[in-house]
Amino acid sequence: MQSSAVDLIPEGTSVPDRDEVLAQAIPFDRNRWLSCLPGADWWPPELDDCPTVAGRQRVDRSTVFRVARRSDTTEGRRHLLTAALVWGTGTKARSVTRRAEIFAVSARDIDARLKAGLGTLRQAGPVAAYYAFNNDQHIKHLGPAFFTKVLYFAGHEQCDETWRPLILDRFVALALRAADTEETWPTSGWTTPWYRRYVHITHEHALKAGVAPDQIEAALFSWGKQLK
Template identity: 70%
Template sequence: MPAGVSVPDRVDVLGQAIPFDRSRWTPLLPDSGWWPPELDNCPMVSARPRVDRNTVFAVARRSDTVEGRRHLLTAALVWGTGTKAQSVARRARIFQESTPQDIDARLETVLGVLREKGAVEAYYAFNNDHRIKFLGPAFFTKLLYFAGHVQPTGQWRPLILDSIVAKTIRAINPDEKWRGSGWTTPDYARYLTIVHDQARQAGVLPDQVEAALFVYGKQLG
């Protein structure tokens, strides 16, 4: 880990909460059945509801059904987006460019790969044959993380990889070439190796290291 960066307690990681505006999301979803009921029970902070990782993990426990997978996709998007109307609209293009049936089929296939083969194979599936338009790695790795981190298949727990985390990886590994987006499957496998090694050394879970990398990346500006 970079000097001066502390690994957060897992309770703090699970409590990482993001504000959201329900009224901006629901008109952009295919129908009301895509909205997870757990989001309506989120606590209010400064007049905005906030969804934390714990809540999205709760939604993920229902991802063995069509409705549960729809709810997980929405919850992961909401948690990763915030309240800006432009950001919400950008994320919601997923629902405009594909039919619900196509999204359902791809989610079912990829989460099946995640359960049967693990994180790297699921990343490949989402990034290639089962890609959902406008659902890029920064967001589909959130989906994989919530669906598979608690009960992983294989040697690696799935983790979130976005431009902020990649910035930190680039800063602490200057000899490695880390792009800001568009990561290949080998890139993701390398990222999981780095984070899992750091987690083992620190005696923590990998998502605690991922959270620390994110915090450090935000500090880099």
């Protein structure tokens, strides 16, 4: 573990190294997900190669990044959405069912909005893409905590390293609420200015600490879980 970043991460909270971030793995139930998807063709084949630990397959960030490299096609974008949902959800039946509400929308609508939102990411960057997915390209039941996962995996290798998309969920927000004393951070319903502020301060502190921005995000997530 590396030393804590200046100011944003409290003393005593370690920032994980890059390998630890990439190895962050979440268990999943393949059959449970397949029963919820619009079709078997939405399932990324990379997930079938994930290792099994204590009877459950586990998907890590590096695997979702591999899926994201195919997000320039309709099938690839579908696979990215599924992989991001699987990585962010875990194995509880109720959680999987709740996430799968996204697929109640027509596949054509999801495809169009994913293509437009990720196109905005490539052309205009993470903040504009956040606005798109939170407004004109919003997919019903896909809120910021999960569409920022899609943006993160799709954009980490596409975007300039000085301004990359990052995951913003309630645990990260709880940490920001405790650390960033200039504002009182909401724990949900983040508008685009909040996301811009988050990306800015995270990149700023990553630069100070000499680490990647998602290492700071991972540290904030870990701290936020302790604060819940």
